Ligand code: FES
């Protein structure tokens with residue numbers, strides 16, 4: 001590492017990206033307007049499962065202002081099935097997934113027909129004129145029911161609702177269980193969540209008919225992945241498609257996708273030869289943008305009576321929804337290696353069955369597989385502690401990997417490079433005032449207070465930096481996980497970074513500038529960062545799974561080092577010195593021992609531009625590219641503590657305090673890290689207490705709007721106390737670990753553990769998420785009855 | 789079509805609009821003032837908040853014709869000569885935005901809040917922003933930004 005590393009890295013720099021967002025000079029996809037723009041609207045299935053007997057668009061076509069209308073059959077010949085890139089297990093059932101349903105609709109919200117009109121109001125109105133005859137079919141609406149004998153089939157041609165079975169194990173679980181003093185089995189439910197990025201999806205396609213070129217703007221997290229798959233799906237050559245992700249208003253995984261609407265808009269713009277826009281309404285978003293979580297988790301843990309863990313067995317039923325989206329089958333498998341978490345044990349068995357249901361497809365949602373795993377292990381650790389009468393923090397301490405045991409290979413086969421669970425936990429306990437709260441809790445129990453105090457702990461780790469291409473290949477994922485960075489040093493000494501990652505709120509522009517500023521020794525303000533356009537960033541794999549910093553940011557670091565290496569050659573030539581005799585500090589090369597003999601990197605850049613005097617054979621450029629494919633993941637960790645007050649008479653849960661200490665390795669920008677944590681914690685609390693996608697018996701989404709789906713507002717959330725420890729990753733030169741999903745992964749079990757902890761005296765062991773007042777009240781009541 | 793005359797961010801516009809046209813679509817699609825985004829279709833998210841004659845309204849619940857003869861201020865009308873308002877600055881300094889989609893609405897709602905309660909408590913800020921959803925920030929930094937801005941009014 002260069003000596004200047006502390007200059008920018010570690011500073012709470014205000015974000016460069018704020019200025020345009022704060023003044024409303026934004027470039028959201030829906031803002032894009034071009035001459036002759038037409039608008040697309042989509043008619044969606046009102047039923048969970050039905051045969052389509054007839055679609056008649058003729059009345060819609062007669063409406064003034066309507067340009068075209070198509071059914072699924074009209075467009076099916078031109079469009080392939082939407083892709084699934086991750087058939088995790090051999091024999092994974094991959095059903096056809098037409099962008100517009102052809103013969104059958106399989107979930108409420110499945111597209112049935114489209115209208116193209118001169119403005120969005122006309123297009124929306126014309127949907128009413130489309131006639132569709134449906135024959136309702138029985139629907140498979142819940143995960144377990146879908147596997148029962150005689151259950152209605154989501155895809156009758158497949159003969160089963162079982163998408164795949166995946167297993168993995170290490171050690172002898174049966175033997176571990178036989179040796180155990182205590183074996184606990186639990187069933188946890190991961191409710192369906194609706195990711196709810198505040199910007200609904202939008203797509204604009206501008207065709208250039210003469211050359212057959214298309215520019216597709218989309219509120220996507222993955223412009224590069226999208227381009228490849230649009231080409232594969234539509235047959236339009238990849239080099240004729242430019243994908244641009246302009247300002248993107250949040251994603252949380254829901255925009256990590258190749259959506260039918262993107263394909264349809266592209267194909268119809270091609271067919272009509274006109275620019276075309278589709279903008280999702282929120283009601284559409286709730287049924288048509290993929291959902292998250294939705295699993296039934298059966299967990300068994302075997303331990304000695306002193307709390308020593310011996311083995312863990314996990315078996316999951318994972319809802320896929322009606323179709324496989326890009327990563328659907330892989331999401332639960334991302335959690336497979338995370339169930340043993342930070343604990344040492346001798347045996348582990350994991351199995352997962354993917355299940356089709358007549359509901360909106362499931363795919364990545366913040367954390368993707370890891371929150372589910374962390375929830376289950378952290379919940380059952382608390383249950384085990386209660387069972388053997390041990391403090392839940394002590395139980396964790398008794399089993400976790402000690403800081404002097406890293407690198408440590410877990411029973412799930414992951415090698416954690418570094419970590420210090422003791423330090424983070426001790427700090428968190430002190431900030432939280434754990435002992436005092438425990439005393440107050442006991443006091444309330446003693447006085448049979450109607451408002452009880454509950455304390456929840458979650459000591460999580462996660463795997464970040466979704467990359468190693470080799471690992472992804474072993475897991476049967478179609479793509480890799482590398483990331484690219486380009487650095488251009490302009491003749492005037494200003495710097496441009498082009499990153500393959502595609503941010504949507506994470507502040508890459510600022511953080512990447514900080515990283516490069518230190519390596520290059522140029523001012524932070526002299527750096528621009530560009531992204532989100534496949535013409536600009538020729539290759540990349542985009543932003544998801546907390547990989548941007550650990551893969552993309554490190555790629556920027558390495559590209560900057562290459563720039564310095566090239567510049568050193570030029571500087572040595574200009575200074576008539578040996579490369580080895582040059583020091584590089586604060587952006588200037590100096591001949592050792594002769595401080596006056598110096599060339600700044602800006603001077604070198606200009607010398608390369610003029611290229612009058614370069615070393616023989618040297619290419620006139622100090623620009624550099626680095627494509628990074630890391631060997632391994634990174635493993636941030638932390639301890640989250642939550643205290644809740646539970647009113648046993650009303651069931652109301654009030655978060656009294658929330659404290660966390662996270663260790664995300666080296667911190668580039670503490671302000672951004674804190675912001676990521678806040679947002680993540682909010683989403684995790686939302687799963688614990690508020691949010692659930694609810695369907696009625698007919699398969700209609702009851703929580704179809706923001707009036708019914710309870711995304712927490714400012715009064716619903718507490719102040720968070722955040723702090724950190726810094727144990728650098730040893731697996732990358734920046735020492736970074738990633739932070740985007742940490743808060744979400746950690747907070748859900750901390751909150752639910754707290755609620756259950758408050759109610760253990762009533763015999764309560766579990767409350768299904770979200771822990772609504774009604775559920776809490778019911779739990780108290782049935783607990784009381786049981787103990788009466 | 790109905791004729792309307794409305795002053796938006798200091799400029800007066802004369803237009804014929806369909807009676808059902810929502811103010812947000814009028815601003816975005818007709819006037820090209822796309823700084824104010826749309827987040828929902830049920831008036832629950834607040835991203836579309838603008839000021840109508842000095843009061844914050846969700847512009848997806850107001851018809852363009854209702855704005856006839858009125859003055860509308862959007863986030864695009866706040867900064868003057870490159871000088872940000874206090875709230876714009878405190879949002880920046882407190883990292884009170886990530887993707888920024890909720891930000892125009894948050895700032896407009898916070899202005900209203902500070903007009904009503906120039907020196908709010910943190911709880912009052914949280915309750916005052918109840919109608920505006922932010923999915924990214926967890927609100928804490930938004931609350932800090934609004935409190936900072938309220939301090940500034942005192943010292944300014
Ligand atoms: S768009 Fe107006 S409140 Fe959501």
Ligand code: FES
Pocket residue numbers: 198249250505884885886887888889890891921922923924925
């Ligand atoms: S900053 Fe993204 S929704 Fe508020």
